[in-house]
Amino acid sequence: MVSGNPAFEVSVGQLRARPWQAQVLSEPVPVSELPTPALLIDEALLDANVKRMAAFLAGKGKGARPHAKTHKCPLIAARQLDAGAVGICVAKVSEALVLANAGIDRILVTSPILSPDKLAMVAALAGPDRQIDLVVDCERGLHALADAADPDRPVGVLVDVDVAMGRTGCRDQEVIVRLAEQAARTPGLEFRGLQHYAGQVMHVTGHDARRSKSLRLWEQIEVIVAALAGRGFTPAVVTGGGTGTYDIDCEVGCITDLQVGSYALMDQEYLDIGGRDGGVFDDFDVSLRVAATAISQPLDNVITFDAGYKAFASDSVKPRPLTVPGAGEYRFAGDEHGVLLLGSAAQEPLLGTVQQFVVPHCDPTVNLYDAYWLCRDGLAFERWPVAARGCSW
Numbered sequence: 064m065v066s067g068n069p070a071f072e073v074s075v076g077q078l079r080a081r082p083w084q085a086q087v088l089s090e091p092v093p094v095s096e097l098p099t100p101a102l103l104i105d106e107a108l109l110d111a112n113v114k115r116m117a118a119f120l121a122g123k124g125k126g127a128r129p130h131a132k133t134h135k136c137p138l139i140a141a142r143q144l145d146a147g148a149v150g151i152c153v154a155k156v157s158e159a160l161v162l163a164n165a166g167i168d169r170i171l172v173t174s175p176i177l178s179p180d181k182l183a184m185v186a187a188l189a190g191p192d193r194q195i196d197l198v199v200d201c202e203r204g205l206h207a208l209a210d211a212a213d214p215d216r217p218v219g220v221l222v223d224v225d226v227a228m229g230r231t232g233c234r235d236q237e238v239i240v241r242l243a244e245q246a247a248r249t250p251g252l253e254f255r256g257l258q259h260y261a262g263q264v265m266h267v268t269g270h271d272a273r274r275s276k277s278l279r280l281w282e283q284i285e286v287i288v289a290a291l292a293g294r295g296f297t298p299a300v301v302t303g304g305g306t307g308t309y310d311i312d313c314e315v316g317c318i319t320d321l322q323v324g325s326y327a328l329m330d331q332e333y334l335d336i337g338g339r340d341g342g343v344f345d346d347f348d349v350s351l352r353v354a355a356t357a358i359s360q361p362l363d364n365v366i367t368f369d370a371g372y373k374a375f376a377s378d379s380v381k382p383r384p385l386t387v388p389g390a391g392e393y394r395f396a397g398d399e400h401g402v403l404l405l406g407s408a409a410q411e412p413l414l415g416t417v418q419q420f421v422v423p424h425c426d427p428t429v430n431l432y433d434a435y436w437l438c439r440d441g442l443a444f445e446r447w448p449v450a451a452r453g454c455s456w
């Protein structure tokens with residue numbers, strides 16, 4: 064694809080050249096000998112999460128369309144497709160490019176796009192061997208996509224519907240119907256359905272509260288789906304939801320598939336939302352960790368690790384030490400450092416050891432690393448590039 068925009072061309076070329084394949088270590092390496100801070104995935108827990116979600120949703124007659132904004136890794140996306148996912152979501156066209164480059168062939172871009180260069184990229188990614196879908200939430204966006212589209216390689220259009228989040232999406236039923244009509248009759252476009260994502264509901268504490276909030280929003284989507292059907296535009300796809308509502312939204316009749324992201328890796332923010340039976344939300348295992356080294360002990364009750372703002376996302380809760388029983392809070396102490404209040408772990412000889420942490424928020428934490436270390440029984444055996452790291456456009 065030639066856009067004529069040198070900044071765009073350089074960026075695309077750089078992404079196409081990125082390695083995404085697994086690098087197998089010549090022999091397994093104990094986690095304690097990895098260069099830290101290091102991003103770890105416990106392979107057995109990752110696979111268990113992927114299979115558990117796929118089986119649960121299949122049992123409810125729904126598909127999984129996992130969101131790759133969480134892991135940014137084609138190798139994980141491929142495992143999700145192998146487990147039966149109907150497709151993979153991305154938030155950005157640059158993420159779509161990286162996944163497509165690695166052979167992922169069913170991609171939905173879940174954020175509207177208005178830039179001509181990006182739309183040309185979306186159109187260029189679509190083809191006979193690759194289904195590319197894009198959400199659209201206004202007529203200007205639809206027209207811009209129509210201008211970029213190639214009648215021989217149609218792009219699927221999902222109308223992004225907002226009920227109460229106020230981020231992206233259209234609220235006006237007449238406009239939603241009009242967008243569907245226009246997509247259906249425009250060469251190079253194919254009307255595929257609707258997206259509704261209520262991010263504000265995902266981390267509502269308490270299952271009952273999440274349930275009532277989410278189902279109330281979906282009731283309004285059901286009305287829109289009926290209106291579209293009444294005008295002859297029955298959506299083939301109604302997609303949305305996330306990890307926090309996966310076992311709630313699956314009860315909604317019109318939903319075809321769920322855009323679950325964090326479930327594969329998990330983080331402290333999600334553990335804290337509470338599960339069906341209260342307590343922690345532990346439907347999925349914490350497969351993602353950060354390993355860090357205790358490098359200093361400035362005070363008896365405090366130990367400093369080599370992991371600060373550049374090792375953990377700092378937009379939400381604190382990292383939680385997983386392998387230091389009795390430890391207290393982990394506090395950020397700058398870009399490269401964090402301090403663990405030792406609490407009853409004070410007697411542990413920790414200096415020089417490598418410890419593992421549950422990350423605060425998985426998506427932006429992953430985005431800080433070049434690669435995951437895939438681990439089995441405490442040994443790292445493969446390096447998986449976070450190939451779409453930094454793909455923010």
Ligand SMILES: Cc1ncc(COP(=O)(O)O)c(C=O)c1O
Pocket residue numbers: 130132133152173260262265303304305306307322323324325326
């Ligand atoms: C549009 C969209 N769909 C799905 C998800 C996945 O959500 P979660 O990680 O909560 O499963 C997100 C996350 O932000 C999102 O923005």
